[in-house]
Structure formats: C-alpha cells, structure tokens
Amino acid sequence: MPANFTISILYTCNSRCKTCNVWKKRVDNLTVEEYDKIFHSVGHDPYWITISGGEPFLRADIDEIAKVVYQRSSPGILNIPTNGLLTRRIPEKVEAIARSCPKQELVINLSLDGVGEEHDEIRGVKGNFKRSLETWAELKKLQKGLKNLTLGVHTVISVYNVKRIAEIEDYLVEHLEPNNFISEIAEERIELATIGTGITPLAEDYEQAVSHLQQKIRQSEFKGVARISQAFRYRYYNFVKQYMYDKRQIIPCKAGVASTHIAPDGNVWGCCIRAESLGNLRDHDYNFPKIWFNQKADAFRRSVKNKECHCPLANASYTNMLAHYPTLAAVGTDLLLNRYPKPYTQTKPNGDHEPS
Structure with missing residues (x-):
C-alpha cells in the first residue's frame, strides 16, 4: 500500500x-x-x-x-x-x-x-x-x-x-519568512x-533559475528536520535539471507502488x-x-x-528518493559530512549546451 x-x-x-x-x-x-x-x-x-x-x-x-x-x-x-x-x-x-x-x-x-x-x-x-x-x-x-x-x-x-x-525567491523568503x-x-x-x-x-533557463535556489540552500544554515528536507530538495533540483535535458527517468519511479x-x-x-x-x-x-x-x-x-x-x-x-537506496545513502552521507553535491549542469562556461 x-x-x-x-x-x-x-x-x-x-x-x-x-x-x-x-x-x-x-x-x-x-x-x-x-x-x-x-x-x-x-x-x-x-x-x-x-x-x-x-x-x-x-x-x-x-x-x-x-x-x-x-x-x-x-x-x-x-x-x-x-x-x-x-x-x-x-x-x-x-x-x-x-x-x-x-x-x-x-x-x-x-x-x-x-x-x-x-x-x-x-x-x-x-x-x-x-x-x-x-x-x-x-x-x-x-x-x-x-x-x-x-x-x-x-x-x-x-x-x-x-x-x-x-528575485522572486529572495523577496518571498525575506518578507514572508x-x-x-x-x-x-x-x-x-x-x-x-x-x-x-x-x-x-527551456532546460537552460530552468537550470539557471534552480542553480540560484541551490546556492541559497548551500549558503543557509538549516537545523534538524529542515536540514534533512533541504538536502533532499537540493537533490531533487539536480534530478529535475538532468531530466529536463535527458527526458528519461533519472531514478526509478515508484508511482503506483509508494504513491x-x-x-x-x-x-x-x-x-x-x-x-x-x-x-x-x-x-x-x-x-x-x-x-x-x-x-x-x-x-x-x-x-x-x-x-x-x-x-x-x-x-x-x-517519495522516489526515499525509496531509492543509493539516493538515500548519498543524502545521509551529505548530512554526515555537512556538504552538498555539485549542482548538475549541461551548460558550458561560455553558455552553450553540453550534449548528454
């Protein structure tokens, strides 16, 4: 169930x-x-x-x-x-x-x-x-x-x-807390x-927008449950960026099983x-x-x-991340070592798209 x-x-x-x-x-x-x-x-x-x-x-x-x-x-x-x-x-x-x-x-x-x-x-x-x-x-x-x-x-x-x-995220977080x-x-x-x-x-526009959100997570000092949820959210943003470029399941989907x-x-x-x-x-x-x-x-x-x-x-x-042991283990390691993985990107330094 x-x-x-x-x-x-x-x-x-x-x-x-x-x-x-x-x-x-x-x-x-x-x-x-x-x-x-x-x-x-x-x-x-x-x-x-x-x-x-x-x-x-x-x-x-x-x-x-x-x-x-x-x-x-x-x-x-x-x-x-x-x-x-x-x-x-x-x-x-x-x-x-x-x-x-x-x-x-x-x-x-x-x-x-x-x-x-x-x-x-x-x-x-x-x-x-x-x-x-x-x-x-x-x-x-x-x-x-x-x-x-x-x-x-x-x-x-x-x-x-x-x-x-x-700009939207910065304003909402600052003013609404x-x-x-x-x-x-x-x-x-x-x-x-x-x-x-x-x-x-577009994938390139989404990557740039979400990379800002990931940077804000890296710069913030979360504690307790919030720290755990932000670690998963950071991984989620990476998965979505990769999906936007590759158009495939990045980790196994548990729809119809866990959700x-x-x-x-x-x-x-x-x-x-x-x-x-x-x-x-x-x-x-x-x-x-x-x-x-x-x-x-x-x-x-x-x-x-x-x-x-x-x-x-x-x-x-x-739900998929929680049901995927490699992701679960990676997030646990990130929390233990107090680190975040590199933001996923397929954009070259000059702004061009890196083919997958």
Whole structure:
C-alpha cells in the first residue's frame, strides 16, 4: 500500500492561472462520508497525505474531510496547498484542522508565482497577491499557538517567471519568512488540461533559475528536520535539471507502488501525470485495496518499471528518493559530512549546451 496519497477534493478554482486549466472540469465530488469509507479501507499505511484541488478551501467541509482522514489513517503529515484568496475561510479552516488533528504535522503551502502585479497576471486574478499576504498574516498569527502548523511558500516555475526566480525567491523568503520555500516546474498534464500549452521553461533557463535556489540552500544554515528536507530538495533540483535535458527517468519511479492519487470523482490514479484510471472507488464499495491490487494497477506498475514514462513531478519525486537506496545513502552521507553535491549542469562556461 502507498505511503504517499494525494486526494484532489474538487476541480473548482477561483484562480485562472496561465499554467493550469483544471477549473474548467466539472465532476461529482466525493462526499465526507465517502472519504470516511475510503480511508477506513486504506488503514494506517499513509504517512504523507496531500489534499489538493482546484482550490481546496473552496470546499466548506474541508475540515471534516481532513478529520476523517486523520481518524482513519493517522498520517504523520497533512499537506494542503492554497492560492490564499479566501482570506477569512482559510485561517478558520486551518485552525479547525490543526486542532482536530493534533498529532499530525499540518503543512500549508501558499502558492506565489511572482511579486505584486506579476503574480496577479500569472494567476489571473487582480489583487491576488495582496489578498494572499492578508491570509498569510493571519496564518502566521495562528502559528504562534499551534505547534503542529508549518507554513511554506510554493512557486511554480514556468515560462512566465523562470528568468525572475532569483528575485522572486529572495523577496518571498525575506518578507514572508516561511518555514520552507519549495518550487516545482510547470508541467503539461492531463490532470490540469495543459497538454500543448507550452508552459514548461527551456532546460537552460530552468537550470539557471534552480542553480540560484541551490546556492541559497548551500549558503543557509538549516537545523534538524529542515536540514534533512533541504538536502533532499537540493537533490531533487539536480534530478529535475538532468531530466529536463535527458527526458528519461533519472531514478526509478515508484508511482503506483509508494504513491497514488485519488481524483475528486473517485477515480484512482497511479499518478496525476498519466491520470489513467485504475478503477473508481464508487464502483468498488470504496475499497481502495480492491483497486490497488487489480490487473490495471499491475499493468500500470509494469509500465512505470519499464520506464515507458518519465516526468519531474515533485510530489512523487520525493517519495522516489526515499525509496531509492543509493539516493538515500548519498543524502545521509551529505548530512554526515555537512556538504552538498555539485549542482548538475549541461551548460558550458561560455553558455552553450553540453550534449548528454
């Protein structure tokens, strides 16, 4: 059974991002009662569960969903990304979730792709940046009284902001003081209805942007869990740079083994990139194992193992690193010796591309 679950609880969104068209989709969303049945069948295997969308906080019952997931599966970490537009509801629901799930780490990642009007332009909502900062200020107040609340900032690197990532990251880290700053690359996904949109930056541009993020990691002095997570993040950036040039699996992918995705209508996917239904939970008495161990799921796992697909999906990549002994050992050695590997590059000193 997978340790990493993502559940998209709706496709509806109040943003109109240039990098995502998921808001155009309409489906019959699973109810709280249905999630209760699903995670009763899942049991206590998940360690990391992400509740995503769409905009997750558009569901007024998000706190109830989080509560049944916690009661049934007791994950160590619950992660929820948000655009920050619902300035009153988000803090209210975050507090409710944190208090009803006291033994899990609640991670709220605010999505910011630029500063000021630049962010508004990419996200398609005037005043988005200002409202996001209002939400952030309320969340920071909450955090003082909630020991299990972690606040992060998340940036999608696309053709629209790739050449300003250094300035964006510097500003957000300095002014918002998040517990962590994460980024992932804009991808053309079936799930997000972005196939053929050209949102993914060039490999050379991405390399330059992420090399700055790696430099900031090297220059910072992290401690405890943050030090471990940054070591993995540094490796992730190297893997994505290599993938961007080589277009192949860099380390074995464990999608369909260690990670899974449940769509809002109950379809179970091995991953959101391929978004191939392995079965619908409504058709299988909400019994996740029935789907997870069926012939479609076995065929999906064989396909991934045979490297018939490749992608830089962030959520799955961290699970892949934890499941890949050589990477795990390398990160452990880096931490022990207090070092980081060299940033991956295929760019020559004169700026030309080095063929692989």
